[in-house]
Amino acid sequence: xxxxxxxxxxxxxxxxxxxxxxxxxxxxxxxxxxxxxxxxxxxxxxxxxxxxxxxxxxxxxxxxxxxxxxxxxxxxxxxxxxxxxxxxxxxxxxxxxxxxxxxxxxxxxxxxxxxxxxxxxxxxxxxxxxxxxxxxxxxxxxxxxxxxxxxxxxxxxxxxxxxxxxxxxxxxxxxxxxxxxxxxxxxxxxxxxxxxxxxxxxxxxxxxx
Numbered sequence: 001x002x003x004x005x006x007x008x009x010x011x012x013x014x015x016x017x018x019x020x021x022x023x024x025x026x027x028x029x030x031x032x033x034x035x036x037x038x039x040x041x042x043x044x045x046x047x048x049x050x051x052x053x054x055x056x057x058x059x060x061x062x063x064x065x066x067x068x069x070x071x072x073x074x075x076x077x078x079x080x081x082x083x084x085x086x087x088x089x090x091x092x093x094x095x096x097x098x099x100x101x102x103x104x105x106x107x108x109x110x111x112x113x114x115x116x117x118x119x120x121x122x123x124x125x126x127x128x129x130x131x132x133x134x135x136x137x138x139x140x141x142x143x144x145x146x147x148x149x150x151x152x153x154x155x156x157x158x159x160x161x162x163x164x165x166x167x168x169x170x171x172x173x174x175x176x177x178x179x180x181x182x183x184x185x186x187x188x189x190x191x192x193x194x195x196x197x198x199x200x201x202x203x204x205x206x207x208x209x
Contacts, residue, residue: 076098099125
């Protein structure tokens, strides 16, 4: 709804300003309700165009204060063609937005059960990308290998690195990281974090030699 931006833009500016950040992550993952036939504003319109227009609108607002837009990448992936499915990719027509959004948008490419070869896809589309694991160390290490290959390719400038997600309360994550919690998701996320960053430190040492 167009009136939403009156609130959202002020909220973005306040949060980014308070954190002194030149990056703002706008989310936009798992968008299922879009271009509903009953909607008086967007019914019958192209979901990809609607999604891309909103990304662009947010990007342009952030750019006024020299801030970069990051977003979750799932709505930009064709879930049917890739067979990734409707959660980690799009099956409702938004994926075409990948060709319509500004190229300075950063794709946070989350996959938690399998390391899909999507970082290269985003680089080919001209977007910078970060691979984002959660609680499976094997997936995280496979994603790291993908990002390393991309970094060493002609499109290496598109490979920004890795983001370790948590998706549990911070206290649960810290308890698990300190070995004081057996909560499954928190423990998995902490183990993934530990494994991933150990591998990244090892790569850094090898490259230094």
